[in-house]
Amino acid sequence: MALYENVTYDEYDIAEPKADSLIHSIRSFGYELSTAIADLIDNSITAKAKNVWVNFFWNGAASWIAIKDDGIGMTQKELIKAMTLGSKNPLLLRPANDLGRFGLGLKTATFSQCKQLTVGTKLKGENLVVRCWDLDYVSDCRQWRLLKQGSNNLEKEALEGLDQGTLVVWDKLDRVVDEEVKVDDDRAHGLFLEKASIVKKHLAMVFHRFLEGPNPLKIWFNDKLVSPWNPFLIDLKATELLTVEPLFINGKRIEVRPYVLPHHSKMSQEEHAYGAGTKGWNAHQGFYVYRNKRMLVAGDWLGLGFQKEEHYKLARIQIDIPNNLDQEWSIDVKKSKARPPQNIRQDLKRIAKLTRDRASNIYRHRGKIVSRTSGAEFIYLWQQSAKHGKISYKINREHPLVRECNNSIKGNQTLETLLKMLEETIPIPMILLNYSEQSDNIKGPFEDEPPKELNAVLENSLKALLNQGLMISDIKKRLIAMEPFDLYKEYVIARCEEFEEENK
Structure with missing residues (x-):
């Protein structure tokens, strides 16, 4: 820095950016509508807002969006600074709860979606202060003229009923709706509502930790409270x-x-x-x-x-x-x-x-890797084997039902032939394709079957284990450690206890 301490005015030029060129250039920062609106809500959180209202208003080419909060608001000086490009140095130390960084978010986020930004704000006990950027006006005058009045829609969404807060209005939504679209264009209206829905889901995700817990932030989207989306499913026992x-x-x-x-x-x-x-x-x-x-x-x-x-x-x-x-x-x-x-x-x-x-x-393994509370070794119907570097799948000949079938038809090779055919003709390519494309739609064991179908399989399995000389207490442990009964433990335990009562 010492190198430039004694530079005089005739040793430098002021290379001030052209207002019309720069203000249009910053429209291309790559924001999506959802990330742009989230950027504005960051400001509301930093301003200690307890409520944020996001509203999408359809009016064809004149549609508009409003983001309002009940935060601490700004003075006129603070508002002008907030509306100035690069109002914060990202290298300076900031308060720990500050969600901003570059001092660009309000402007770049807005201009990525629309050509007119109006901000109205007031401190507690003070009057409303308004400033507006209009890109068409800046292009015409080619100067950084920040207007002292802006959108007519500001009055429609005014801060009435709030002692303090800030209201941001986006007009001329040329990146959200077509500039020629009519109010009665149902297709365009549908797309507008679809975009609004995407924004709502994005806010539920990005701010979920603010929306959870004691004294949460409340985000109202088109007058409906946004519920948080927690990606970690922490309320589920099995997580x-x-x-x-x-x-x-x-x-x-x-x-x-x-x-x-x-x-x-x-x-x-x-x-x-x-x-x-x-x-x-x-x-x-x-x-x-x-x-x-x-x-x-x-x-x-x-x-x-x-x-x-x-x-x-x-x-x-x-x-x-x-x-x-x-x-x-x-x-x-x-x-x-x-x-x-x-x-x-x-x-x-x-x-x-x-x-x-x-x-x-x-x-x-369908969540079965955790230690078994029953203490019994898990019984799989299918087993994986590898030979000469190739993987294959075999039916477990020690499975109670398979053993029972074998014992009942000793000397008959029909069952072994059938099992072998099943093993050699598994449609693995089809299974892999379906699992990769629509795994969530694949039916689980007995998922859509009536109870009698499951009961029939359970009864036969129970008899097979009885024929092996096992006590009912051991049978219960074996069954709940066996596919598919591990998914229906309460049902299995109830049936075993019922069987025990019947045979006292």
Whole structure:
């Protein structure tokens, strides 16, 4: 810096950017509508808002969007600063709860979607202050003219009833609706509502930790309260939290919490649909990076060399970082991308591998890898074998039902021939294709069958074990450690106890 201390005015030029060129250039930062609106809600949270209202208003080409909060509001000076491009230096120390970074979010997020931004704000006990950017006007005058009045829609969504707060209005939504579209265009209206629905789901995900717990933030979307979407399904009994690990970057702590979600056979249809989120199970695997509880990255392996594959889809890992590590994590302006620093990549790889391995085991074995509470060895009908490097699948000849059939027709090779044919003609390519394309639609054991179908199989299995000379207490243990009865334990236990009563 000392090199430039004594520079005089005739030794430099002011290279001021052209207003009309620059303000249109920043429209191309790559925001989606959902990430743009989330960026504005960051400001509401920083302003200590307890409520945020997001409203989409359809009016053809004149449609508009409003984001309102009951935060502390701003003075006129603070508003002008907030409306100025690059109003914050990302290198300066910020309060721990500040969710911003570059001082660009309000403007870049807005201009990525529309050409007119109006902000009205007031402190408690003060009057409303308004400022407006209109890109068409800036293009015409070619100056950074921040207007003192703006959208007529500001009055429609005014801060009436609020002692303090801020209202942001987006007009001229040229990136959201076509500029020629009519009010009665049902198709365009439907697309507008569809975009609104995507935004709502995104907010439920990105801000879920603010929407949960005591004294939560409330986000009202078109007057309906947004429910949080927690990707880790922490309320489900079968969700596993592996070892929580603290890691350190330049003396600053981050925390890694690996979760393995339950196999879909351990969830209700509603729980499984909830866990799929907006993009589906496969897309949502990976790391979830949070800064100050705000989700930045939703399901990504962070360039650590892992691919998103079907059998790892139950692995989701939470990473919490503070806001003073933005540079080390390469947080972008949109707050939608992050890359871990070099000195913790190996640790994250190790944690990811452990979590993926565990998730794969649960996925492949329907969640049965955990230790057996019954103490009985698990009995599979199918067994995997490898010979000369080739994998094949065999029916377990020691399975109680198979043994019973064998014993009842001793000397007859028909059963063995049938079993052999089944083993050699398994439609593996078809199964793999269906599982990769629509695994969630594959029926589980006796999932749609009436109780009598399950009962018939249970009765025959019970008799087969009795014929082997086992006591009813041992039979009960064997049955609940056997496919498919492990999925219907209460039913099996009740039938065994009933049988015991009948034969006293």
